Amino acid sequence: MRLVTLKMSAVIAASLLLGACASTRNVNTGPKQPTVVRNTAHYDMSKRAPADRDGYQPPNKLAVLLPLTGSAATAAKPVRDGFLNAYYNEKRARPPLKFYDTSKGVSVAYAKAVAEGADFVVGPLLRDEVTSLFAKPDAELTVPTLALNRAQAATPGGSVSYALTPEDEAMAIANAMRSAGLKHVLIFTTADTTQRRAADAFAAQYKLQGAMASAPVVVNLKSETLNADIAGAIAAEAKTNGKIDGVFFTTRGDVVRAVVPMFASTPVANVPRMATSQIQLGNSGATDMPVLDGIRFPLDYDVESQGAGKAASRLRDFGNDAWLITAYLGRIASGEHRLNGMTGKLGLNNAGLIVRDPEWSIYRNGVPVSAP
Template sequence: MPMTLPITRPRACRPASNWSVAGKLLAPLLLVALASGCVTSNTRPGADSSQAASHPAVSQARDLARNAATLAGAARKDNDRQIESLLAQLDDATLARESAAMPVGDALYNYAGRALLHRGLPLPRPFDRADWHFSTTTRPAADADGYRPPTRLAVLLPLSGSLASAASPVRDGLLAGYYGETRRRPEIVFYDTSGSVGGALGAYDRAVSEGSDFVVGPLGRDEVDALFARDSLSVPVLALNRGSGHPPSGNASFSLSPEDEGIAAAELLLARGAKRVLVIAGSDDSQRRATASLRDRLGERGAVVTDVTSDGTADFAPFAQKEGGIDAIFLAVKGDSARALTPRLALAGLAGKPRVATSQLLAGTGKADLDMALDGIAFPTEAWNNRSVRSLGNAASVAQVLPTARAGGARLFAFGHDAWLLTAYLEHLALAADGRVDGATGTLRIDGFGNVLRTPAWSTFNSGVVVPLSGDGLR
């Protein structure tokens, strides 16, 4: 049974416009769902090495990294991909050694550090942020765990119009984290990007003019690009989507992107020794993006996607019988499609192969007698489905009292909660070599370019019921 806490609103909390009434109604419900506590971050000492980099791939990647600052748009993306491909040629020990040998200011270090984090390896030292001007001079000093929230927080969301249904769980998740924190909290003001003159840009300008010292949002990808295209942003931003390029210096972006799921799935498969992977994918945009990301990452690390075929394929035997065989299967499909695939994969002799899916596997599930067909498939989930988050509780308890934390809204609710955490821990995450925070969506870090990296939790089905994936790997 959820713990009921006293209702204590911060003195300066003032939701904007018509959300002031909603905030008063939401706070008691949120407090019923929350357990007291604070988020902590773990500390590990960094490595130190004076050994000079000598691997040929490192030298090539360094030349490209030095040139990156002069590039933009598609040219910058292509340059970054070449760097990532070169670094992917290094095994873990070599990547760690070469990274530790890079001096401060080495143009390649931030790329190498991001590669380390994607592989779950520690940074030898913090990312280089010489041009990352993140001012916190108006904030009180940080707590021992790095907690240092802004003094006035602006949140830019489409609170009306066609996107309001997607924004509501994000808003409620952010408020859940906010009310679940017992320490100092900022004044918080919501701005409706759908109803503001000038849209997201106008909402940002208004937030700045009214004294906000940190901005969360906007939510739309085009809005993020438009905001980040400005020559300078006087107040730092945590965008709630990934733009077409890196955030400007001093700003960050956070998203639940299909590309990140593809990378996470590739790393899990690589860690289990899979070198030849069959991909079965649907046709929607997120499924295609996850597949492309997985293919790129496997290719960079010396593995291969043998084929990409649709979930409508009747006979998988030709794929299974190719020379070299298949080590594992990646499923970028929804649950009902995955259930239908199971007998066809068995007929092709692929029933015993490890299977990894995207989070879309959960769509259309919920009946254990049917979902037993999904037993053993690994898929990324929000961490709060597997464990309690100290400032929030677990997913089931919150969903009992908050409709926006249920079903399809649960993922966006967790996303909103973690946006709050990032506002309070951004400086710590950005400046510490071991900066991390355990959120509702997973473990959060920030790379050297201002992108939030999320390590998801992994789950599977057992007798048709979702359970955390055990540490002994895939089956």
């Protein structure tokens, strides 16, 4: 993970970082995360007022759980601002809204919100808080929640999980590549923890859709045999699992620029390529940017890899979309509709996770432009 200005980057890491997923080849990433079970519970909208024609159906009394004090308050502030901006921009009837500070304990904040009559809870924001809250028995988790992070286990029935993480970005790319008909994708990553997480998430999502994703090829730019290593990995993957029809990079741009020229005369010389938003990093002063031409990537998707100013802007968008999900939960829970949010088109899958179709960019003449 790229560490940007200390104050903001530390908070983002604390609030949005989920920890490593399953290990990649030749890298020790620690214990494997628990398997997430699919959430097939019905989202009960019967206690809310009838939905408007566009699906607007907010809860009756709303609580938002955020770390309003302490070190994590820096990350919470843009989320709060974005949520309030969207809330007040809605001119129809809105539910009473109250914020609860989780810095003294998420269980205390949740219990107080429920005791004061909230019938829907947004938050918490910190990964450990979400994990703690979602670990509660059903008898204690009486009010459904829109968590603003991913827990280490399944999202409880009736609740929702929404996050901006490397995993979410990678899953969106996997969905896009699979929708394009690509059946076998070769993954390139590095020893970086954030990039490993994205590689693992991509592979898992691709395999869930009945397609083939390679074991991640870990690139080490300092290797004296890098060219042979890359050619060997491509040849071995093609020999073992058949024709490769796509490449996915979860690396910085300098790594991509070093690797792509090595594709010449290999089976992946002309296949479609996609990358995470980290491809925009490591390119300052580079004179070989056209090497990246044709590579598609999500536009400013993963806040963990951005500078403080851009991350804060994205977190405001995140807060904006948290209100939309809250107010239109019944609409997206039907599976027939998506919301046009600030962070992309938002839907809800059967695991209780918000899925996102982000805006896409593509490199043309060495410059990223909006992709059709």
